Amino acid sequence: MSEGKGSPLQETTSKVADIQLGLQHDLDALKTQLSPRAVEDLKVKYLGRKGQVTALMETLKSLPKEEKPAAGKIINELRQKLEGELEIWRQKAEDHALEQSLTQHKLDISLPVQTTTGQGSLHPVTLMRRVLLAEFRRLGFTVYDGPEVDLDFYNFSALNFKDDHPARDMQDTFFIGERAKTILRTHTSNIQIHAMMVEQAPLRIVAPGRTYRCDSDLTHTPMFHQIEGFVVDEGIDMGDMKGVIDRFLKAVFGQDLATRLRPSFFPFVEPGAEFDLQCVACRGKGCRICKQTGWLELGGLGMIHPNVFEAVGYDSDRYTGFAFGFGIDRIAMLRYGLADLRQLFEGNQQFLGQFPIHP
Numbered sequence: 001m002s003e004g005k006g007s008p009l010q011e012t013t014s015k016v017a018d019i020q021l022g023l024q025h026d027l028d029a030l031k032t033q034l035s036p037r038a039v040e041d042l043k044v045k046y047l048g049r050k051g052q053v054t055a056l057m058e059t060l061k062s063l064p065k066e067e068k069p070a071a072g073k074i075i076n077e078l079r080q081k082l083e084g085e086l087e088i089w090r091q092k093a094e095d096h097a098l099e100q101s102l103t104q105h106k107l108d109i110s111l112p113v114q115t116t117t118g119q120g121s122l123h124p125v126t127l128m129r130r131v132l133l134a135e136f137r138r139l140g141f142t143v144y145d146g147p148e149v150d151l152d153f154y155n156f157s158a159l160n161f162k163d164d165h166p167a168r169d170m171q172d173t174f175f176i177g178e179r180a181k182t183i184l185r186t187h188t189s190n191i192q193i194h195a196m197m198v199e200q201a202p203l204r205i206v207a208p209g210r211t212y213r214c215d216s217d218l219t220h221t222p223m224f225h226q227i228e229g230f231v232v233d234e235g236i237d238m239g240d241m242k243g244v245i246d247r248f249l250k251a252v253f254g255q256d257l258a259t260r261l262r263p264s265f266f267p268f269v270e271p272g273a274e275f276d277l278q279c280v281a282c283r284g285k286g287c288r289i290c291k292q293t294g295w296l297e298l299g300g301l302g303m304i305h306p307n308v309f310e311a312v313g314y315d316s317d318r319y320t321g322f323a324f325g326f327g328i329d330r331i332a333m334l335r336y337g338l339a340d341l342r343q344l345f346e347g348n349q350q351f352l353g354q355f356p357i358h359p
């Protein structure tokens, strides 16, 4: 700063000129080191609490009263000019910083988008469900849906599970609510009851869906997919049942594998059976997959129990029917040669990407 002589006003004018000169010098230097931080530093240097303009403002106190207004005006104009100028430079510095960061990262927006997985594929369970439904539609079945959260009545009572029936314990149920009357369905058989309570016989229905049991190991997951099917009409017998099962298993696994029924028990059918398919891996010779039996268990079926017809208000003297249910996940496992059921639910892109887009 100059040691100005002359009137205090002239001295102020001279100091203002010094500050402007100093700023000009700083701004020239800034051009080579442009950054928002450097601009902020200049702002502090000139306009901050201990800045040069602020200090100059302090000198007003010691000026003669008559010169204060003119000197104050000069200093205020300086302040406003500096504020405006530094604001312009702040904006320049930010633009410059953005431009630099874009250049450094070499972002070429004209490059084609990189995809890691290419075109998507269908989940094996979805694929299997579509194959099965297509076959059942060919056989004249209608596809039906039902609730996953349901009342005990639809999942158990109406399906002839008595209150104290041990079969309720066979299916480790997830209960909802304190009174345990609402549950996550343990099988898709609840759809039989829902359908028969609103539809009149004759019926030919399949119903795929998610089911839930408190169970988890190599061959069980807490959520799994089932497909339920049932036929109700006058004069339906076990021959019809065997024919339908045979037909769709051959459609899925090929024409040359045998199927068989083994007597079994389910409360909602009488007689009940489990159905097996000749082992897809060894074709009946016996291997690790079929535990040397030559057969694979696929699901359960049977003639619909008269008590079920009574629960839904059907005339059990007039109508007969059969029902069947099996795991879609297990069929997918066998059809696509998967080693572990849990692979289906881990969401591994590499694994899932192997499957086709169409069934």
Ligand SMILES: [Zn+2]
Binding pocket: 279, 280, 281, 282, 283, 284, 285, 286, 287, 288, 289, 290, 291, 292, 294, 295
């Ligand atoms: Zn085998």
